[in-house]
Amino acid sequence: MTIAAIASNVAVDDPVDEEIAGYLDIAAPRSFFLFAGAGSGKTRSLAKALNHIRERHGRALALRGQRVGVITYTNAACDEINRRVEFHPLFYVSTIHSFAWELIRGFHNDIREWLRDDLTKDIEQLKQEEAKGRQGTKASIARQSRIASKTKRLDRLDTIRSFAYNPSGENGEPNSLNHSEVIAICSTFIAEKPLMRWILTGRFPFLLIDESQDTNKHLIDALFVVAKEHEGRFGLGLIGDVMQRIYADGKERIEAELPPSWGKPSKKLNHRCPKRVVRLINKVRQPVDTHLQEARSDALDGHVRMFIRPTVATGQQETEDAIRLQMAKLTEDEQWQDRDACKILTLEHHMAARRLGFDTLFAPLYEIDGWRTGLLDGTLPSVRFFTQVILPLVNAQQSGDKFTVAHIMRSESPLLAPQALKNAQDPVQQLRQTQSAVDALMQLWDDGEPTCEVVLRCVGEHNLFELPDALQPVWELLKCGNDDSSVADAEDPVAPEIAALLAAMKAPFREIDLYRRYVSGEASFDTHQGVKGLEFERVMVIINDAEARGFMFGYGKLLGEKAPTASDIKNKQEGRDSSIDRTRRLFYVTCSRAEKSLAVVVYAENPAVVKKHVVDSGWFHEEEIDAEY
Numbered sequence: 094m095t096i097a098a099i100a101s102n103v104a105v106d107d108p109v110d111e112e113i114a115g116y117l118d119i120a121a122p123r124s125f126f127l128f129a130g131a132g133s134g135k136t137r138s139l140a141k142a143l144n145h146i147r148e149r150h151g152r153a154l155a156l157r158g159q160r161v162g163v164i165t166y167t168n169a170a171c172d173e174i175n176r177r178v179e180f181h182p183l184f185y186v187s188t189i190h191s192f193a194w195e196l197i198r199g200f201h202n203d204i205r206e207w208l209r210d211d212l213t214k215d216i217e218q219l220k221q222e223e224a225k226g227r228q229g230t231k232a233s234i235a236r237q238s239r240i241a242s243k244t245k246r247l248d249r250l251d252t253i254r255s256f257a258y259n260p261s262g263e264n265g266e267p268n269s270l271n272h273s274e275v276i277a278i279c280s281t282f283i284a285e286k287p288l289m290r291w292i293l294t295g296r297f298p299f300l301l302i303d304e305s306q307d308t309n310k311h312l313i314d315a316l317f318v319v320a321k322e323h324e325g326r327f328g329l330g331l332i333g334d335v336m337q338r339i340y341a342d343g344k345e346r347i348e349a350e351l352p353p354s355w356g357k358p359s360k361k362l363n364h365r366c367p368k369r370v371v372r373l374i375n376k377v378r379q380p381v382d383t384h385l386q387e388a389r390s391d392a393l394d395g396h397v398r399m400f401i402r403p404t405v406a407t408g409q410q411e412t413e414d415a416i417r418l419q420m421a422k423l424t425e426d427e428q429w430q431d432r433d434a435c436k437i438l439t440l441e442h443h444m445a446a447r448r449l450g451f452d453t454l455f456a457p458l459y460e461i462d463g464w465r466t467g468l469l470d471g472t473l474p475s476v477r478f479f480t481q482v483i484l485p486l487v488n489a490q491q492s493g494d495k496f497t498v499a500h501i502m503r504s505e506s507p508l509l510a511p512q513a514l515k516n517a518q519d520p521v522q523q524l525r526q527t528q529s530a531v532d533a534l535m536q537l538w539d540d541g542e543p544t545c546e547v548v549l550r551c552v553g554e555h556n557l558f559e560l561p562d563a564l565q566p567v568w569e570l571l572k573c574g575n576d577d578s579s580v581a582d583a584e585d586p587v588a589p590e591i592a593a594l595l596a597a598m599k600a601p602f603r604e605i606d607l608y609r610r611y612v613s614g615e616a617s618f619d620t621h622q623g624v625k626g627l628e629f630e631r632v633m634v635i636i637n638d639a640e641a642r643g644f645m646f647g648y649g650k651l652l653g654e655k656a657p658t659a660s661d662i663k664n665k666q667e668g669r670d671s672s673i674d675r676t677r678r679l680f681y682v683t684c685s686r687a688e689k690s691l692a693v694v695v696y697a698e699n700p701a702v703v704k705k706h707v708v709d710s711g712w713f714h715e716e717e718i719d720a721e722y
């Protein structure tokens with residue numbers, strides 16, 4: 094054996110996978126919680142565990158008509174697990190919502206009664222609030238509208254024979270359940286109905302949950318009940334890292350509630366990060382628990398740097414570009430110069446939107462609560478119309494791609510709809526009219542770049558495409574020139590959605606493509622939360638409380654700039670989560686994405702205080718900090 098082989102630690106966690114295999118025994122399954130930090134190869138351990146079940150117990154399970162349930166966080170994660178188990182039908186791999194629906198579908202009467210109870214309680218609560226509140230306020234109007242819609246739903250319940258749910262869709266039909274209802278119903282049924290627990294364990298004698306720290310706490314609590322009641326015939330495997338819990342509905346302090354009978358395997362190695370990053374994330378984690386990691390013995394040393402800059406109102410983009418050049422020099426990695434070769438993590442989407450230059454379009458739409466999800470996954474119909482119909486046409490036309498232009502026009506334009514061509518007295522004339530509509534659109538670029546509003550007006554005037562419902566009123570307003578929401582009658586303002594769209598339409602058309610690239614993951618930017626589970630060679634973490642809007646996370650306290658509030662101190666004393674804890678975990682997640690080098694950029698009110706704090710905490714050495722005062 095060579096010295097290198099003796100010193101190598103890369104196989105140090107192999108016994109953990111064997112330990113897990115021991116728990117996955119069909120004759121005596123045992124529940125377990127796998128403690129494993131960032132980059133420790135949780136996906137690989139999960140895939141190994143599944144393949145072990147298939148080899149050892151696949152036949153027996155198949156004969157009994159049983160499957161192995163696997164819950165992961167995203168559809169992409171489901172695809173990855175399925176790929177690693179070669180899409181074997183023994184495994185039912187799904188997201189939490191699909192899994193919950195799979196269990197409750199068919200229990201229509203029970204679902205109806207659950208909804209009746211839930212709606213009645215909600216209405217009662219709203220009525221009490223309304224009785225206490227003031228009439229005529231916006232809050233009162235909103236409450237009354239919620240009471241009316243919930244009452245309508247309650248009144249219709251008895252006419253609904255079967256309920257429906259679409260995990261990836263809008264769920265707008267009267268019989269459809271929304272995402273949180275599906276989770277709540279499933280958790281309640283499991284917790285309260287013994288039959289449901291028998292059904293669950295009968296169908297899935299093993300249930301493995303990845304990212305369990307962020308799995309809905311009510312569901313985890315319900316599954317704890319199942320694991321206890323069916324001990325010896327059902328094995329629940331929770332895989333996760335408590336330090337990476339970043340969503341509010343995950344279960345706090347799950348590790349403290351694990352029953353003594355559960356297995357508690359723990360992985361030590363970080364396969365992803367260079368040695369210096371592992372030392373940093375260990376220091377960040379140290380005050381929280383004892384699960385510290387080792388880097389692989391063959392890992393790079395890597396680089397970490399903190400750049401502290403005074404808080405400024407503008408010019409962050411230039412500052413961050415200059416920092417990338419500094420990183421390129423000190424890491425001798427030229428790719429830092431190329432923004433697209435780096436992952437730049439902002440705390441919130443609007444910070445990325447501002448840096449990438451699609452803020453005019455994005456900011457007003459993001460204000461509308463019900464639109465956020467659609468805006469972020471690119472499915473919001475009003476914006477989708479621009480990204481999926483108008484932009485491809487403009488791009489194809491600009492690059493002379495006649496085939497694509499013809500394809501888009503044939504499939505999307507009412508001018509070339511079969512009926513329009515059939516009704517046209519002269520089809521050749523109809524084709525000419527279509528061409529002149531496209532020409533009119535493209536001429537908008539002759540005098541520089543048009544705004545989305547100008548483009549929309551042109552599309553509407555020439556009937557180039559059918560407008561989605563949401564844009565129809567905007568087009569009507571644009572047509573009559575009444576497009577300035579700021580001068581709208583204060584007594585009768587336009588609906589917030591329309592005002593948001595009118596504001597967004599002021600964006601230059603180029604913002605459409607910048608937005609599209611961001612939401613499709615092609616851009617160099619992402620948010621701190623959005624990169625959970627991912628890894629990148631060069632990571633830049635941007636910390637700027639002055640730009641952040643949410644209240645969930647705040648770096649000032651974590652970095653010593655602000656004192657903890659009375660409620661932070663109370664939370665700590667009572668063992669509850671505080672914003673410092675949440676922010677620490679978020680920081681751990683972001684830093685642990687780096688495969689080669691990491692730059693942390695902090696905009697601080699008081700750079701000297703931040704510098705002293707991170708040096709005193711042992712996170713960075715003085716020479717790793719570049720502070721400007």
Ligand SMILES: Nc1ncnc2c1ncn2[C@@H]1O[C@H](COP(=O)(O)OP(=O)(O)OP(=O)(O)O)[C@@H](O)[C@H]1O
Binds near residue numbers: 134685
């Ligand atoms: N035993 C191993 N040997 C070599 N490389 C490994 C091993 N296990 C995992 N890796 C690699 O390490 C990286 C991290 O693995 P993975 O993404 O599964 O970690 P994770 O535990 O899910 O991390 P996180 O919780 O931080 O997202 C991946 O690039 C993976 O291919």
